[in-house]
Amino acid sequence: MSSAQNGVVRLADYVAPAWRVDEVELEFDLGISVTQVRARLHLRRSGVTPQALVLDGAGLQLQAIRVDGRELADTQYTLDETSLRIEQLPAVCVLETLALIDPAANSALSGLYLSGSAEHGFLLTQCEAEGFRRITWYPDRPDVLAKFHVLLRADRQRFPVLLANGNPAGSGELEDGRHWVAWVDPHPKPCYLFALVAGRLEKIEQEYRTADGRAVMLRIFAEGDAIARCGYAMDALVRAMRWDEQQYGCNYDLDVFHIVATHDFNMGAMENKGLNIFNAKYLLADPQHSSDDDYAHVEAIVAHEYFHNWTGNRVTCRDWFQLSLKEGLTVYREQQFSADMNSATLKRIEDVQILRRSQFIEDAGPLAHPVRPEQYSAIDNFYTATVYDKGAELVRMIAGRLGAAAWRRGMDEYFLRHDGEAATVEQFLAALGSADGSDLSPYLRWYAQAGTPQLQARGEYDAAQRCYRLDLQQHTPATPGQPHKQALPIPLRLALLGDDGKALPLRLHDSADAPGERVLEFDSDRARFEFQDIDAPRVASLLRGFSAPVRLDAGLGAADLAFLLRFESDGFNRWEAAQQLARLAFAGCLAGAPVVPELGTWCDTLAELFPQAALDPALLAELLTPPELNDLAQSCDPLDPAAAHTAREALEQALAQRLGANALRARHAQLLQAERGDLDGAARARRRLLNRCLRLWLRVEPIAAAAMAAQRYAEAPAMTERLACLAALLAAGAEQAQPALDDFACRYDADPVTLDKWFVLQAQAPRSDTVERVAALMAHPRFSLRNPNRVSALLQNFAVRNLPAFHRPDGAGYVLIEQALAQIDALNPTTAARLATALKDWARLEPARRRLLQASLQRLVRRDSSQDLADILRRTLG
Ligand code: ARG
Numbered sequence: 001m002s003s004a005q006n007g008v009v010r011l012a013d014y015v016a017p018a019w020r021v022d023e024v025e026l027e028f029d030l031g032i033s034v035t036q037v038r039a040r041l042h043l044r045r046s047g048v049t050p051q052a053l054v055l056d057g058a059g060l061q062l063q064a065i066r067v068d069g070r071e072l073a074d075t076q077y078t079l080d081e082t083s084l085r086i087e088q089l090p091a092v093c094v095l096e097t098l099a100l101i102d103p104a105a106n107s108a109l110s111g112l113y114l115s116g117s118a119e120h121g122f123l124l125t126q127c128e129a130e131g132f133r134r135i136t137w138y139p140d141r142p143d144v145l146a147k148f149h150v151l152l153r154a155d156r157q158r159f160p161v162l163l164a165n166g167n168p169a170g171s172g173e174l175e176d177g178r179h180w181v182a183w184v185d186p187h188p189k190p191c192y193l194f195a196l197v198a199g200r201l202e203k204i205e206q207e208y209r210t211a212d213g214r215a216v217m218l219r220i221f222a223e224g225d226a227i228a229r230c231g232y233a234m235d236a237l238v239r240a241m242r243w244d245e246q247q248y249g250c251n252y253d254l255d256v257f258h259i260v261a262t263h264d265f266n267m268g269a270m271e272n273k274g275l276n277i278f279n280a281k282y283l284l285a286d287p288q289h290s291s292d293d294d295y296a297h298v299e300a301i302v303a304h305e306y307f308h309n310w311t312g313n314r315v316t317c318r319d320w321f322q323l324s325l326k327e328g329l330t331v332y333r334e335q336q337f338s339a340d341m342n343s344a345t346l347k348r349i350e351d352v353q354i355l356r357r358s359q360f361i362e363d364a365g366p367l368a369h370p371v372r373p374e375q376y377s378a379i380d381n382f383y384t385a386t387v388y389d390k391g392a393e394l395v396r397m398i399a400g401r402l403g404a405a406a407w408r409r410g411m412d413e414y415f416l417r418h419d420g421e422a423a424t425v426e427q428f429l430a431a432l433g434s435a436d437g438s439d440l441s442p443y444l445r446w447y448a449q450a451g452t453p454q455l456q457a458r459g460e461y462d463a464a465q466r467c468y469r470l471d472l473q474q475h476t477p478a479t480p481g482q483p484h485k486q487a488l489p490i491p492l493r494l495a496l497l498g499d500d501g502k503a504l505p506l507r508l509h510d511s512a513d514a515p516g517e518r519v520l521e522f523d524s525d526r527a528r529f530e531f532q533d534i535d536a537p538r539v540a541s542l543l544r545g546f547s548a549p550v551r552l553d554a555g556l557g558a559a560d561l562a563f564l565l566r567f568e569s570d571g572f573n574r575w576e577a578a579q580q581l582a583r584l585a586f587a588g589c590l591a592g593a594p595v596v597p598e599l600g601t602w603c604d605t606l607a608e609l610f611p612q613a614a615l616d617p618a619l620l621a622e623l624l625t626p627p628e629l630n631d632l633a634q635s636c637d638p639l640d641p642a643a644a645h646t647a648r649e650a651l652e653q654a655l656a657q658r659l660g661a662n663a664l665r666a667r668h669a670q671l672l673q674a675e676r677g678d679l680d681g682a683a684r685a686r687r688r689l690l691n692r693c694l695r696l697w698l699r700v701e702p703i704a705a706a707a708m709a710a711q712r713y714a715e716a717p718a719m720t721e722r723l724a725c726l727a728a729l730l731a732a733g734a735e736q737a738q739p740a741l742d743d744f745a746c747r748y749d750a751d752p753v754t755l756d757k758w759f760v761l762q763a764q765a766p767r768s769d770t771v772e773r774v775a776a777l778m779a780h781p782r783f784s785l786r787n788p789n790r791v792s793a794l795l796q797n798f799a800v801r802n803l804p805a806f807h808r809p810d811g812a813g814y815v816l817i818e819q820a821l822a823q824i825d826a827l828n829p830t831t832a833a834r835l836a837t838a839l840k841d842w843a844r845l846e847p848a849r850r851r852l853l854q855a856s857l858q859r860l861v862r863r864d865s866s867q868d869l870a871d872i873l874r875r876t877l878g
């Protein structure tokens with residue numbers, strides 16, 4: 001794959017590897033700035049005809065090279081910046097190389113690198129997607145599966161803990177205070193799943209017995225005091241392991257399972273076989289440092305990485321185009337798990353929010369790509385919302401189409417057929433379909449076609465025929481490289497509701513059964529469905545549970561949406577009705593209409609629901625929240641971020657006024673009284689509403705509410721409280737905000753994960769001088785462009801989650817990010833490329849801002865940048 005033309009790799013060009021690696025022996029002599037790597041590759045040629053061996057390698061210094069024990073002469077191999085090539089080799093042989101690398105100099109955090117300081121930090125690896133080539137020469141592609149034997153040697157004082165994949169296979173002392181630890185992973189794996197960790201780390205451990213009887217030692221490692229915050233992750237891990245046994249029959253398959261936390265990580269976490277490595281942000285949790293949302297993230301990501309053990313590791317991907325085969329599927333499995341652990345409705349709402357505010361935007365812009373891309377020039381840029389979150393939606397549609405029992409049988413078949421292999425999306429669909437003989441290949445179109453389908457639905461009741469006719473049309477807008485789109489199979493879950501809100505029995509023309517809810521499979525450009533023997537419905541409730549990742553235009557007016565908001569029994573669609581109503585109100589406010597009737601309907605209906613005690617407080621909190629600005633902004637063409645922000649503020653203000661100071665104050669007081677800082681679902685749900693009430697109350701009684709927020713901040717028993725009150729004070733521009741911010745910085749100065757929240761809050765502050773404040777924070781002693789979490793907390797949040805400030809009309813926000821990008825790119829291309837995606841929507845902006853942002857992009861594109869950043873810039877400018 002590395003021999004791609006002009007750096008572009010194409011799915012259509014896939015060729016099976018010419019050489020296999022049966023076993024690999026790795027020996028590391030570990031040091032902070034000099035690490036020596038000896039690799040013995042047991043190679044076997046795939047075909048009968050002689051083939052050159054081409055291995056990937058980057059930033060490696062060659063010390064020695066031998067084949068079957070004999071040193072190679074300089075003329076027997078070719079070495080360049082990215083590869084090692086040997087022409088003549090026996091069909092079966094052992095290649096031994098010796099390389100030197102410098103982990104401390106590795107600021108890209110790909111390959112072997114140092115987390116923390118040279119004095120106190122530890123060494124670790126990140127190999128997905130193409131980091132292993134920075135460790136040794138190897139066929140760095142996921143379809144080469146080998147059994148790994150790893151021997152780690154290091155100074156015992158400096159590196160008491162030495163971890164790698166698989167099971168422990170011995171340890172001992174060496175001279176000069178050094179020691180060694182050996183690891184063997186019995187499960188053949190691609191090199192992107194390789195990992196090692198070396199340093200001074202604390203641990204917690206717990207025994208676990210799998211359903212099939214294996215005794216497993218679970219351990220979590222972290223630096224110093226942070227280990228005291230790993231208990232919740234352990235708890236989540238155990239629940240995830242049980243759940244996977246029960247739901248999928250997947251048992252863990254090694255004697256140990258290790259997780260390590262680091263503050264220096266490009267992504268969320270990594271599923272290395274038996275040795276998961278986590279961004280500390282997604283592993284550490286305790287009430288003092290972590291909010292309710294943090295707990296939910298830890299639970300979800302611990303489960304996600306664990307679930308990869310089967311979907312990703314036991315069955316891996318043939319090539320990186322199939323990335324969603326493991327990521328979409330694993331996100332879906334995590335969504336099911338989180339739904340089972342918590343409120344399924346809330347989880348669905350949150351997942352759709354994420355989808356809409358990141359994936360839909362991606363799918364509508366210059367970086368749009370299919371869930372299975374056709375080509376790439378920098379694979380790191382494809383760890384996207386599309387591959388992950390839209391990919392999960394595709395799996396959800398397929399699972400729904402099969403039904404629970406056939407889905408499980410299909411997954412069993414997938415594991416049976418492909419365990420120990422590198423698979424493709426086609427193979428996945430074939431295995432699933434074999435469960436009930438269905439042909440799932442039409443879903444391949446979903447994998448291949450970028451863009452969010454627009455689904456239009458119009459219903460009509462024919463009283464004479466007692467027949468309800470539903471006319472559907474679909475259309476997917478053009479995306480880069482895909483001007484013409486095909487119709488897709490869209491499962492449309494629906495009910496027709498009568499005047500009392502109850503679902504009417506639905507009988508399609510040729511069927512006898514008449515359930516209250518049906519799923520229509522709509523797979524052509526247009527179609528008509530007729531329901532017979534039916535009384536006049538009050539309204540159609542379409543796309544229940546968000547049964548397909550589409551934009552639905554159901555043509556419903558404010559009155560119908562208000563009806564759904566009052567009576568719909570499907571929790572998701574109830575929330576969706578509130579969202580759609582808020583969208584209508586937003587459009588009216590944005591257009592500057594003197595009276596916006598939809599705004600009145602939205603506020604009135606919510607005011608009616610507000611006192612209802614039977615409503616889940618978390619759902620109520622979400623009903624009371626209009627779509628976030630990023631989501632609403634997609635409907636603005638061209639986009640004036642300041643105007644969009646003002647319109648959304650008008651919604652919040654109107655709602656607060658309609659609910660009224662008395663009701664908000666009273667509800668806030670009542671919820672506060674019940675608040676004990678408990679972590680169970682019901683307590684978390686109440687806190688969500690408590691803090692939503694605070695936000696709204698601040699809009700109508702700012703002095704009293706700010707005093708209350710400041711007091712709650714000072715007395716906060718835990719982080720959820722503290723953070724919510726501080727954020728509320730900042731959002732309201734209250735005078736108590738600054739002292740509280742200063743207090744927060746003092747309290748958490750030494751804790752990177754928590755201090756990141758302090759950077760986030762300031763990056764998101766709705767102030768006219770936020771640009772200057774962000775620039776000043778870049779000079780803060782605790783800020784570093786080398787740390788991806790800091791960059792994301794301050795800069796990514798500013799650029800993506802603070803539209804009015806980032807898009808300040810003078811372009812100062814653009815210049816800030818432009819300059820930071822150039823510096824970050826020199827250190828860490830992955831992080832630079834991700835930050836650069838914040839600039840992708842330039843062409844949708846109103847002309848003045850568009851010109852300024854375009855100029856920033858053009859200056860950046862003229863610079864010499866990394867392949868990752870250059871790829872994003874080139875596609876962004878189109
Ligand atoms: N496979 C990891 C996950 O669980 C993500 C790792 C991505 N790393 C990267 N450098 N792109 O989602």
Ligand code: ZN
Binds near residue numbers: 304308326327330
């Ligand atoms: Zn993943």
